[in-house]
Amino acid sequence: MSYLARRLLTFPLVMLGVSILVFVAIRLVPGDAITAMLGTEAGLLTPAQRAALSAYFGIDKPILVQYWSWLLGVLQGDLGISVIHGKPALTIILERFPLTLQLALMSMCVALLVGLPAGVFAATRNEKMSDLAVRIFAMIGQSTPNFVVGLLIIYALSAGFGILPAMGEFTPFFTDPLRNLGQMILPAITLGFAFAASVTRISRSAMLDVLSDDYVRTARSKGVPKRSVIWRHALPNALIPVVTLSGVEFGYLLGGAVLVEQIYALPGLGRLVLEAILQRDYALVQGCVLFIAFNFMVVNLLVDLAYVTLDPRIRLGEGN
Amino acid sequence: MTSLLSVSGLRVGFGRDPKQNEIVKGVSFDLDAGETLAIVGESGSGKSVTALSINRLVDFGGGRIIGGSITLKRADGRVLDITGAQEPVLEKIRGSEIGMIFQEPMTSLNPVLTIGRQIEESFRLHRGLTGRQATAAAKDALDRVRIPDAARRLKYTPNQLSGGMLQRVMIAMALACNPRLLIADEPTTALDVTVQAQIMALLGELKRETDMGMIFITHDIGLVAGIADKVMVMQAGEAVEQGPLGDVLDQPKHPYTQHLLSAVPHFESGRAARSDFSRTQSEAIAPALTVDGLTVRFKVAGSILTRSPGSVHAVENVGFDLMPGETLAIVGESGSGKSTTARAILGLVKPTRGSFSANNGTIVDGSDPSVQMVFQNPYASLNPRLRIDSILAEPVIAAGSRIDTGTREKMVALLKRVGLPENSLLRYPHEFSGGQRQRLCIARALMLNPSIVVLDEAVSALDVSVQAKVLELLVDLQHEYGLAYLFVSHDMAVVERIAHRIAVLYAGQIVEIGNAASVLSNPRHSYTKRLISAVPSIERRNQHFELDTRQVPSLVRPPGFEPPPAEWQAYGPDHRARAEA
Numbered sequence: 001m002s003y004l005a006r007r008l009l010t011f012p013l014v015m016l017g018v019s020i021l022v023f024v025a026i027r028l029v030p031g032d033a034i035t036a037m038l039g040t041e042a043g044l045l046t047p048a049q050r051a052a053l054s055a056y057f058g059i060d061k062p063i064l065v066q067y068w069s070w071l072l073g074v075l076q077g078d079l080g081i082s083v084i085h086g087k088p089a090l091t092i093i094l095e096r097f098p099l100t101l102q103l104a105l106m107s108m109c110v111a112l113l114v115g116l117p118a119g120v121f122a123a124t125r126n127e128k129m130s131d132l133a134v135r136i137f138a139m140i141g142q143s144t145p146n147f148v149v150g151l152l153i154i155y156a157l158s159a160g161f162g163i164l165p166a167m168g169e170f171t172p173f174f175t176d177p178l179r180n181l182g183q184m185i186l187p188a189i190t191l192g193f194a195f196a197a198s199v200t201r202i203s204r205s206a207m208l209d210v211l212s213d214d215y216v217r218t219a220r221s222k223g224v225p226k227r228s229v230i231w232r233h234a235l236p237n238a239l240i241p242v243v244t245l246s247g248v249e250f251g252y253l254l255g256g257a258v259l260v261e262q263i264y265a266l267p268g269l270g271r272l273v274l275e276a277i278l279q280r281d282y283a284l285v286q287g288c289v290l291f292i293a294f295n296f297m298v299v300n301l302l303v304d305l306a307y308v309t310l311d312p313r314i315r316l317g318e319g320n
Numbered sequence: 321m322t323s324l325l326s327v328s329g330l331r332v333g334f335g336r337d338p339k340q341n342e343i344v345k346g347v348s349f350d351l352d353a354g355e356t357l358a359i360v361g362e363s364g365s366g367k368s369v370t371a372l373s374i375n376r377l378v379d380f381g382g383g384r385i386i387g388g389s390i391t392l393k394r395a396d397g398r399v400l401d402i403t404g405a406q407e408p409v410l411e412k413i414r415g416s417e418i419g420m421i422f423q424e425p426m427t428s429l430n431p432v433l434t435i436g437r438q439i440e441e442s443f444r445l446h447r448g449l450t451g452r453q454a455t456a457a458a459k460d461a462l463d464r465v466r467i468p469d470a471a472r473r474l475k476y477t478p479n480q481l482s483g484g485m486l487q488r489v490m491i492a493m494a495l496a497c498n499p500r501l502l503i504a505d506e507p508t509t510a511l512d513v514t515v516q517a518q519i520m521a522l523l524g525e526l527k528r529e530t531d532m533g534m535i536f537i538t539h540d541i542g543l544v545a546g547i548a549d550k551v552m553v554m555q556a557g558e559a560v561e562q563g564p565l566g567d568v569l570d571q572p573k574h575p576y577t578q579h580l581l582s583a584v585p586h587f588e589s590g591r592a593a594r595s596d597f598s599r600t601q602s603e604a605i606a607p608a609l610t611v612d613g614l615t616v617r618f619k620v621a622g623s624i625l626t627r628s629p630g631s632v633h634a635v636e637n638v639g640f641d642l643m644p645g646e647t648l649a650i651v652g653e654s655g656s657g658k659s660t661t662a663r664a665i666l667g668l669v670k671p672t673r674g675s676f677s678a679n680n681g682t683i684v685d686g687s688d689p690s691v692q693m694v695f696q697n698p699y700a701s702l703n704p705r706l707r708i709d710s711i712l713a714e715p716v717i718a719a720g721s722r723i724d725t726g727t728r729e730k731m732v733a734l735l736k737r738v739g740l741p742e743n744s745l746l747r748y749p750h751e752f753s754g755g756q757r758q759r760l761c762i763a764r765a766l767m768l769n770p771s772i773v774v775l776d777e778a779v780s781a782l783d784v785s786v787q788a789k790v791l792e793l794l795v796d797l798q799h800e801y802g803l804a805y806l807f808v809s810h811d812m813a814v815v816e817r818i819a820h821r822i823a824v825l826y827a828g829q830i831v832e833i834g835n836a837a838s839v840l841s842n843p844r845h846s847y848t849k850r851l852i853s854a855v856p857s858i859e860r861r862n863q864h865f866e867l868d869t870r871q872v873p874s875l876v877r878p879p880g881f882e883p884p885p886a887e888w889q890a891y892g893p894d895h896r897a898r899a900e901a
Contacts, residue, residue, distance in 0.1 A: 214427040220377055221422075222442050222493065223415035226407070236432045311432055312477040 115199025141197025
């Protein structure tokens with residue numbers, strides 16, 4: 001599979017580009033780790049003290065030297081030590097990542113389980129009242145910010161049923177699955193809400209296109225029952241745009257969902273990145289961004305491979 | 321005894337108010353087992369809608385049957401009223417008792433399912449077969465339509481097969497459960513003429529084997545003669561004439577049928593070739609275009625580690641000359657290199673080798689205003705966002721000139737000349753019909769006073785009677801401006817009407833070239849003979865073509881391959897063919 005090999009070869013190049021961008025970008029932001037750590041008291045530091053601290057954090061050297069020593073570390077699997085946590089950045093990221101991955105997977109399940117059937121249903125009742133209802137609902141879903149959805153869900157549950165979402169210390173899935181799911185289900189629904197709306201809209205329009213294709217007419221001329229025409233003949237052909245959309249959305253979700261994590265008090269990647277930026281924790285920011293970029297590329301690769309299994313006309317690795 | 325299918329007073333409408341938008345207006349006919357009815361008409365005549373009403377597929381396209389009745393005698397002898405039947409009943413009928421094949425085999429099969437699964441589905445649905453039994457049945461179905469190596473082909477997806485093969489798969493699918501009625505909706509329109517002959521031969525054989533009734537829909541009245549027992553001619557939703565094949569073709573009563581038979585180009589084996597130009601008189605004149613040794617090769621991409629396996633020799637050592645006022649037709653099937661030749665001359669494809677020179681001695685390239693073109697699809701070759709005056713101004717701007725009153729006068733004059741109303745300049749392409757659009761394309765091509773016009777399948781997308789009129793216009797313009805035409809086409813009947821000379825292209829090479837009447841009436845190369853014998857003709861009644869399953873040879877050659885020089889054999893003053901081994 002030379003296609004796979006060639007795609008994997010592009011990974012280091014993209015990563016290098018991303019690393020340079022993030023390395024430079026974070027240093028363009030005013031303030032440094034010392035100011036962030038000490039706050040207003042940083043103003044009381046004598047120049048000598050400040051220089052000593054700079055030397056300790058390694059931010060006194062020229063930026064190229066800083067980058068080079070960081071890059072050498074990264075190549076050996078060392079993303080640097082987080083200033084705020086006092087632990088290796090990679091360790092912290094890997095601690096937080098399972099939650100984010102689980103949240104992304106659950107949101108995608110919600111989105112596909114709701115969005116696909118809704119989109120297919122709407123397409124088969126094109127221009128009828130039920131189609132209109134689905135479309136309005138999808139429009140609302142897409143245009144409501146997810147923190148609003150999250151707050152509304154919490155409000156509705158607490159005001160209506162007196163139930164509060166399980167908060168408190170986060171429990172990993174393998175420690176206590178039930179408690180974990182209790183904590184995760186509402187954030188997943190919140191995140192999946194807009195995602196489902198997008199899936200609905202795109203699967204509806206893809207299905208509408210496909211249902212007017214010649215081979216659908218052929219299937220009907222063979223006497224294939226309606227249900228089978230839709231699920232067996234039409235849907236596989238309509239899936240490509242849905243897979244594209246899901247891949248992109250899933251990639252974003254793997255970068256963490258700052259607002260939703262904040263609302264439900266979940267220690268995910270999103271909040272980690274936010275903290276790291278606010279504290280000017282250079283090693284952690286760089287590590288997180290690099291990690292997120294890597295995930296994004298893996299997801300995109302998986303999406304491309306999914307195309308091939310879905311549609312035999314797509315052959316990877318031919319041409320260019 | 322009732323007939324297999326009986327349609328009476330069928331009315332079909334479309335849209336929210338079907339009564340206001342009637343497409344089929346009271347059509348009646350009967351069909352017996354073993355009989356073939358041909359429905360002939362141009363686009364919009366309602367022939368396809370009539371066909372789709374018979375298995376009620378019309379429901380899915382937004383149509384509604386608003387009057388009349390369709391009854392089908394089922395296998396068990398019961399008579400079913402199709403117009404009143406519920407969807408579950410119709411699903412049982414479709415595929416098992418009424419099979420259907422469509423126009424576009426390339427798009428009519430599901431691209432993501434293997435053809436095996438698609439054929440098996442019919443057996444699963446109507447015969448209750450599963451697993452290995454269904455696979456075996458599907459293999460038999462492919463054998464029946466003479467697809468070689470059927471067991472392996474079952475695992476192919478549609479993109480791995482050619483159009484002709486796919487249409488056979490469609491037929492195999494439609495006939496899987498031995499339907500008593502087969503509806504064939506323009507089954508060969510999208511296919512090459514020799515492939516069309518094969519499909520027609522196959523349908524004829526299968527019909528005799530199975531004694532099924534068949535409804536054959538076509539716009540090509542020439543095709544009807546070979547297969548039909550009865551003919552129904554449709555125009556604007558009504559059946560204007562119907563009767564036995566001989567009566568309709570030999571004594572047409574309705575003016576429209578007469579028009580179809582007389583105005584529409586039929587192939588007449590060279591007897592209808594043009595005689596308004598003779599090469600011998602004009603020997604002193606320099607040719608408008610000389611093409612010498614034109615070769616176009618496309619390199620086949622290799623993978624990252626392997627070298628390119630070779631090149632596609634799309635056009636190989638093609639040479640001809642074209643006199644002012646003369647039409648050279650380049651004929652051949654898809655993949656023969658005829659369009660690539662035209663595109664190379666227009667500078668749209670870079671030739672690997674070879675030279676062109678125009679009458680003024682300069683080498684022709686893409687920007688030479690003396691070579692202009694008209695393309696196949698008039699719906700796609702006019703920018704829908706530009707007004708007609710901008711469209712006509714485009715070549716002038718491209719040639720670096722300014723738009724002045726002279727240009728506008730020229731636009732008006734040309735529009736009038738191609739038979740369009742004067743106010744057309746301020747309108748947009750969508751306001752014109754297909755024939756009118758092609759006239760616009762012709763006017764656009766003439767804006768720069770070219771000496772050569774390349775017409776790439778210029779009338780192929782038009783309705784048959786419109787075709788005849790556009791051809792007439794082209795002949796008139798040729799006389800008036802002394803234009804040289806390079807006319808690329810697959811349609812021998814059209815070529816016969818417009819060409820003075822014909823070059824037959826096969827696998828990228830000219831195999832025969834010469835005077836049109838001579839080539840068409842007395843073809844010498846085996847491929848030309850095969851091509852011409854495949855052209856349907858109203859004179860050959862119920863004559864069956866021989867099945868020929870030969871495939872066009874692959875054009876991919878190893879790197880550095882050079883074909884041996886051609887040996888030509890002369891058959892008269894202006895007629896030569898490649899010598900065959």
